[in-house]
Amino acid sequence: MRVALIQMNASGDRRSNLANAGRMVREAADRGARLVALPEFFGVYGPPDVMRQAREPLDGPTVSWARELAAELGIDLISGSFVERRPDGQGLYNTSVHVDPRGDLRAVYRKIHLFDATIPGAETRESALFDHGDQAVVTTAQDGTTVGLSVCYDIRFPELYRALAGHARILVKVAxxxxxxxxxxxxxxxxxxxxxxxxFMLGCSQVGAHDWGRSSGGRSMICDPWGLVLAQANDTVGLVVADLDFDHQDWARQALPNLASRRPFAAPVD
Known part of the structure; x- marks a missing residue:
């Protein structure tokens, strides 16, 4: 399977962001990618007040755009993430979706681990804006390939990926x-x-200084099951493409049967 990651520098202007995203997704499809991922908050990215104003329902403009584009190009699209207004209207989620080549909404993942940190240049209390998701999500691409979904800070919690790996060949993190x-x-x-x-680990990130003072690190990357980097983006807006060899994955899982060799612990450590 050929996959592509779209590396963006999004602003608070949804129309401009979607236009830029659409151009690069089309380029990826022209290069033969059948699964394409966009970064976290690709449609609108800004300070908390901008993000609150950008909230939308699951059938709002961002997902509608993704459904139309995926159907037009006949691709599986992991549509980054957006600010979802909870169905009950009582809060917000940081939500990633998978849209299939028919334009159908195949899966919805709501970010479980919220980024509350005081890192210089990235002081954030995401839990003040969003509610935690509570469900790990594995979806299936049109060709039957299984894909686990995650968002940004999730990458620091290996237990989530171990839960996904038992069911998924590809792990996607948008960030x-x-x-x-x-x-x-x-x-x-x-x-x-x-x-x-x-x-296969696909990490798709934003890049560069944003118009509200935050900077993203870029270096979107596709890794194979042996840990080799198949493709890595430069520190600029653009895309990367790689071919995934599932026979190689099968070999790796047989040669070093990590998943099969796991042993449960009798009790947690105090």
Missing amino acids: AFPESTTRDHWPTLLRARAIENQA
Whole structure:
């Protein structure tokens, strides 16, 4: 399967962001990609007041745009994430969706781990804006390939990926990863999740200085189940493409049967 990651520098202008995203997704499809991922908050990205104003229902403009584009191009589209207004109207989720080549909404993942941190240049209390999701999600591409969904800060919680890996060949993480931690943490975390779960790991991030003072680290990356980097984006807006060899994955899982060799612990450590 050929996959592509779209690396963007999104602003608070939804119309401009969607136009830029659409152009790059079309380029990826022209290059033969059948599964394409967009980054976290690709449609609107800004400070908390902008994000609150950008809230929309699951059938709002962002998902509608994704459904039309996926159907037009005949691709599986992991549509980054957006600010979803909860169906009960009582809060917000950071939500990622999978749209299939017919334009059908195949899966919805609401970010479980919310980023509350005081990293210099990325001070954030995401839980003040969003509610936690509570469900791990595995979806299936048109060709039958299984895909586990995750968003940004989730990457620091290996138990989520271990739960997904038992059911998924590909693990996708969409992000607006802070520039201050990208250089030291991003490649190590992505390769670790790939190696320990013997899965293809796709990390799709925003890049560069945003118009409200935050900077994202970019370096969107595709890793194979052996931990090798198949493709990595430059520190600019653009896309990367790679071919995934599932026979190689089968070999890796047989040669080093990590998943099959796991042993349950009798009790947690106090």
